[in-house]
Amino acid sequence: MRSLRLCLLLATTLLFAGCPKYQPSVNFDHNGFVKRINDHFAAKETEYFKAVGTSEYATAKIRRNELIEDALPFIDEAYMDFITALQSGRDRDNFVADVIELGTTGAVGITKGARPLQILGVALTAFRGGRHSADLNFYKEQTTPVLINKMDGNRAKVRATILNREKEEVATYSMGAAVGDIVEYYNAGTLVRAFTELSKDTAIQTKQSEDDVLVLKGVPLTGEATQPQRDLRVGAVKILQAFQSNLAGTDSGKKAAATTSLQAIIATLGKDSTVASVLSNAGISPQDDGTKILNQLIDIRRSAQLVNNNSLVDKIDQVIIAQGIAPVATPTPTPSPTPSSSPVATPVATPSPPPAGSPSQS
Amino acid sequence: MPILPRKYPKDISSLQGLEITCEGDEGGLFAHLVRLALGKDADNNNADVTAAEYDTDGTAGVSLGELIFEEYTTDVDAGSREAIHKTKGEPLVCKGKAFINGAAKNVIVFRG
Numbered sequence: 001m002r003s004l005r006l007c008l009l010l011a012t013t014l015l016f017a018g019c020p021k022y023q024p025s026v027n028f029d030h031n032g033f034v035k036r037i038n039d040h041f042a043a044k045e046t047e048y049f050k051a052v053g054t055s056e057y058a059t060a061k062i063r064r065n066e067l068i069e070d071a072l073p074f075i076d077e078a079y080m081d082f083i084t085a086l087q088s089g090r091d092r093d094n095f096v097a098d099v100i101e102l103g104t105t106g107a108v109g110i111t112k113g114a115r116p117l118q119i120l121g122v123a124l125t126a127f128r129g130g131r132h133s134a135d136l137n138f139y140k141e142q143t144t145p146v147l148i149n150k151m152d153g154n155r156a157k158v159r160a161t162i163l164n165r166e167k168e169e170v171a172t173y174s175m176g177a178a179v180g181d182i183v184e185y186y187n188a189g190t191l192v193r194a195f196t197e198l199s200k201d202t203a204i205q206t207k208q209s210e211d212d213v214l215v216l217k218g219v220p221l222t223g224e225a226t227q228p229q230r231d232l233r234v235g236a237v238k239i240l241q242a243f244q245s246n247l248a249g250t251d252s253g254k255k256a257a258a259t260t261s262l263q264a265i266i267a268t269l270g271k272d273s274t275v276a277s278v279l280s281n282a283g284i285s286p287q288d289d290g291t292k293i294l295n296q297l298i299d300i301r302r303s304a305q306l307v308n309n310n311s312l313v314d315k316i317d318q319v320i321i322a323q324g325i326a327p328v329a330t331p332t333p334t335p336s337p338t339p340s341s342s343p344v345a346t347p348v349a350t351p352s353p354p355p356a357g358s359p360s361q362s
Numbered sequence: 363m364p365i366l367p368r369k370y371p372k373d374i375s376s377l378q379g380l381e382i383t384c385e386g387d388e389g390g391l392f393a394h395l396v397r398l399a400l401g402k403d404a405d406n407n408n409a410d411v412t413a414a415e416y417d418t419d420g421t422a423g424v425s426l427g428e429l430i431f432e433e434y435t436t437d438v439d440a441g442s443r444e445a446i447h448k449t450k451g452e453p454l455v456c457k458g459k460a461f462i463n464g465a466a467k468n469v470i471v472f473r474g
Binding site for chain 1: 367368369370371374375379380381382383385386387388389390391392393398399400401402403404405408411413418421422426427428438439441442444445446448449468
């Protein structure tokens with residue numbers, strides 16, 4: 001029984017995995033598009049080659065162009081049928097999927113209770129995952145109008161080439177080349193060609209709507225932050241928020257602890273000559289009350305951040321984290337994944353060290 | 363409502379890179395992100411940039427620096443993302459556009 005299961009598993013794996021193909025196989029007897037063109041226009045091709053054989057090149061050119069112009073309407077008709085089916089079929093599928101998504105989204109808004117909400121959330125996530133996978137694998141996440149526009153564009157380019165080449169003589173534009181162009185015209189109207197052309201066309205993605213563009217003047221360009229830099233800023237701001245919460249509260253013990261910590265921060269920062277001059281200009285001293293120190297500290301950090309003076313903000317943040325307190329619980333609706341909350345502001349004996357050599361981009 | 367504008371380069375490496383940068387700015391500015399849009403740098407020949415705006419008011423109780431950036435395709439997609447995050451208690455911050463690796467993307471931001 002076990003062997004049977006193993007065989008079944010292996011057979012299933014082989015059946016679904018298959019073998020990848022690394023090169024196309026050429027078969028001159030294949031009843032494909034080219035053969036069908038040649039069969040359908042065999043009479044015209046015979047006339048063409050007869051004319052070439054008797055050096056009647058003008059006649060050969062006419063026969064060649066007649067063949068092209070006869071073939072293209074068949075391809076145009078097939079293409080129209082194809083895009084109509086594509087558009088209507090996908091519209092219907094998307095409509096049904098949208099109704100399900102919108103219905104579930106609406107249900108989230110009116111459902112009460114954590115468990116039903118959780119179930120709806122998981123169900124919606126799973127449904128969207130399936131839908132996304134289908135869009136990704138079948139349509140490469142492109143909307144139908146974009147795909148059709150791309151195919152139309154591809155076909156127009158090939159058509160222009162054909163029209164241009166029809167003026168050429170048979171010596172430079174042979175029947176073989178003409179059949180090749182007809183095949184190319186057909187391929188230009190396929191989804192596979194649309195996907196490959198779209199992937200080349202990055203410009204379409206950078207197209208922007210003019211009405212939503214902000215013009216910024218006098219604002220310095222801020223480079224991409226690093227993870228340690230982000231952690232330093234966020235770690236410091238959580239401590240400052242905790243100070244703010246404690247100073248605004250009614251617990252005198254917490255207020256006093258926050259003030260003491262802020263005064264210690266200013267005293268430590270004052271030992272750095274660069275920061276000391278900034279503190280002096282702002283009129284802060286270690287003897288000031290907690291609220292004044294906090295507000296001035298926030299202003300100094302903000303001003304430095306705005307001009308990308310990262311070295312100054314790094315110094316301040318490192319001292320805040322080293323001298324600060326553990327963040328207290330904030331009245332946000334969700335638990336924060338960052339530092340553990342404590343209802344009482346307590347001094348941190350050994351805070352996690354600030355990132356070594358915090359980056360500076362200024 | 364004091365709003366602080368910021369601008370980020372067009373070639374920011376990834377959506378996560380932009381997320382980290384905005385989180386760092388929320389921390390450094392002591393302000394919360396309110397807008398994300400495509401922008402033009404008037405100081406540099408109107409070059410493409412990502413523009414962001416931060417509000418210094420109303421930060422009390424806001425988990426500054428805890429953002430979730432996601433790319434969305436359609437309004438339906440954005441709506442269902444909003445619903446999914448709502449079930450997790452992650453409120454919507456803003457919906458806008460940003461340049462990621464040189465290409466304009468639709469971005470929706472939640473607070474984690």
